[in-house]
Amino acid sequence: METIGRYSYEQYLKMVEDFHGSQAPGLILGGVMVDYAISRMPPGVLFDALCETAACLPDAIQLLTPCTTGNGWLKVVDLGLFALSLYDKYTGQGVRIFVDPEKLKGWTEIFNWLYKLKPKKEQDKALLLAQMEQAGRAILSERKVMIKDQYLGKTSKGAIANCPQCGEPYPKRDGALCLSCQGGSPYGKE
Amino acid sequence: METIGRYSYEQYLKMVEDFHGSQAPGLILGGVMVDYAISRMPPGVLFDALCETAACLPDAIQLLTPCTTGNGWLKVVDLGLFALSLYDKYTGQGVRIFVDPEKLKGWTEIFNWLYKLKPKKEQDKALLLAQMEQAGRAILSERKVMIKDQYLGKTSKGAIANCPQCGEPYPKRDGALCLSCQGGSPYGKE
Numbered sequence: 001m002e003t004i005g006r007y008s009y010e011q012y013l014k015m016v017e018d019f020h021g022s023q024a025p026g027l028i029l030g031g032v033m034v035d036y037a038i039s040r041m042p043p044g045v046l047f048d049a050l051c052e053t054a055a056c057l058p059d060a061i062q063l064l065t066p067c068t069t070g071n072g073w074l075k076v077v078d079l080g081l082f083a084l085s086l087y088d089k090y091t092g093q094g095v096r097i098f099v100d101p102e103k104l105k106g107w108t109e110i111f112n113w114l115y116k117l118k119p120k121k122e123q124d125k126a127l128l129l130a131q132m133e134q135a136g137r138a139i140l141s142e143r144k145v146m147i148k149d150q151y152l153g154k155t156s157k158g159a160i161a162n163c164p165q166c167g168e169p170y171p172k173r174d175g176a177l178c179l180s181c182q183g184g185s186p187y188g189k190e
Numbered sequence: 191m192e193t194i195g196r197y198s199y200e201q202y203l204k205m206v207e208d209f210h211g212s213q214a215p216g217l218i219l220g221g222v223m224v225d226y227a228i229s230r231m232p233p234g235v236l237f238d239a240l241c242e243t244a245a246c247l248p249d250a251i252q253l254l255t256p257c258t259t260g261n262g263w264l265k266v267v268d269l270g271l272f273a274l275s276l277y278d279k280y281t282g283q284g285v286r287i288f289v290d291p292e293k294l295k296g297w298t299e300i301f302n303w304l305y306k307l308k309p310k311k312e313q314d315k316a317l318l319l320a321q322m323e324q325a326g327r328a329i330l331s332e333r334k335v336m337i338k339d340q341y342l343g344k345t346s347k348g349a350i351a352n353c354p355q356c357g358e359p360y361p362k363r364d365g366a367l368c369l370s371c372q373g374g375s376p377y378g379k380e
Contacts, residue, residue, distance in 0.1 A: 021256050021263075050376055055347075059260025062252070066211050069259045069266065070249030073211075076259065077376050079369040080347055080361040085377075096377070101352055101359060114359055115350045145377040157245075157270060160305045162291055169291060169304055171270040179269040186240055186267050187275075187286070187335040 001136045004031040005038065005064040009133065015063050025113055025125070026056025026082075028132045033057070033097045034064045036137050037086045040095040048089040049074045050151060052081040072154050082114065085145050092147035100141035107131050107139055191326040194221040195228065195254040199323065205253050215303055215315070216246025216272075218322045223247070223287045224254045226327050227276045230285040238263045238279040240341060242271040262344050272304065275335050282337035290331035297321050297329055 004012040016027045041047050049067040051058045054076050058069070061084060067073035073089070087094025104111045109128040112118045157171040163178035170178035194202040206217045231237050239257040241248045244266050248259070251274060257263035263279070277284025294301045299318040302308045347361040353368035360368035 019252075020258055020261050024261070027260070052370070052376075054259070055262065056260045059258050062209075062259065068210060068249050069244070069252065069264075070217070070246045071210050071214075072245065074259075075376075077374070079374055080364060081358055081368060081370060083358070098358060101357060116347070146379065148376055148378045151376055157306070167291060168271055168273070168288060174270060178271060180242070180271060184267070184269055186242075186265075186338055186341055188338045189336065 020059045030057045030060030037097045047086045050085045051076045052079045052083045054078040087147045096145045103139045194225045210249045220247045220250030227287045237276045240275045241266045242269045242273045244268040277337045286335045293329045
């Protein structure tokens with residue numbers, strides 16, 4: 001494995017460390033997965049991304065594709081599965097890349113990591129990353145997918161008004177009060 | 191406004207374009223907000239971030255703080271409010287920065303943008319960005335917050351097993367099948 005996306009492996013490691021804060025194994029394997037997925041998209045197709053776990057993998061997508069949390073092209077549906085898909089943002093046709101359990105034989109440290117068989121401090125991280133680099137796409141599989149309609153397109157927030165309780169601008173479609181004042185506030189008493 | 195975080199304003203604009211795909215107004219204002227929030231955190235405090243909208247603002251947080259979607263230090267609670275908080279990841283004490291409607295008088299293009307009073311193509315983007323740069327923190331307010339316990343810390347996924355239906359590794363705590371096979375799959379028929 002010499003490149004990940006349009007970067008050298010070393011460049012990618014540096015980007016991971018800068019953005020994510022550490023060379024997390026999930027971003028190394030994730031990088032290989034995203035690179036694989038991109039290679040399966042027909043040239044010129046504008047694609048969105050769907051990530052099936054909230055852990056690590058979203059950052060590999062954000063680093064290697066135009067899709068980010070804030071621009072709405074990356075959606076995280078946290079199913080706890082280490083898998084992602086890229087799909088045509090208009091038709092929903094795409095490809096899903098996942099770690100294939102049947103292909104993990106012999107890749108002991110990757111297996112131990114994925115199935116959480118060793119506490120983090122007992123993991124041999126150097127061996128784990130080396131196995132990931134060596135394995136590349138050999139432990140992955142792909143399948144075609146069609147994304148459900150509900151994930152396609154962006155929904156407009158519609159008209160904005162000041163919430164009569166907190167006074168801040170909120171989407172009127174949410175009701176008479178903003179969602180925070182309706183009980184959704186993440187803040188408690190100080 | 192000469193700097194945003196540890197970057198010059200021009201450097202930040204370039205980062206926004208590279209990461210987010212365009213110089214979206216929400217990331218310009220968002221950059222000012224994140225910079226403001228960081229300035230209120232005591233030195234040395236390890237902080238997490240909570241973003242109250244899914245649109246734009248999460249990317250300003252990801253660019254300017256160590257908090258990302260994939261490392262779990264950024265949480266998006268989509269209340270449709272253009273506000274964010276940074277908080278001590280152990281105690282939950284923090285600061286919330288929000289656009290203050292009472293301070294918007296005179297900032298006509300920012301007002302029009304925030305309340306969506308003009309279709310995007312009728313916005314004067316140059317004026318909007320100029321007003322945001324000129325206004326800086328003058329249109330923002332802050333308040334102390336205490337984050338609810340449920341947002342503190344990371345929850346472990348616990349033991350991993352292969353889903354008896356799809357065969358992929360999933361967190362056993364989710365039940366007899368993985369969440370995707372339980373009906374949560376984002377994919378439909380091809």
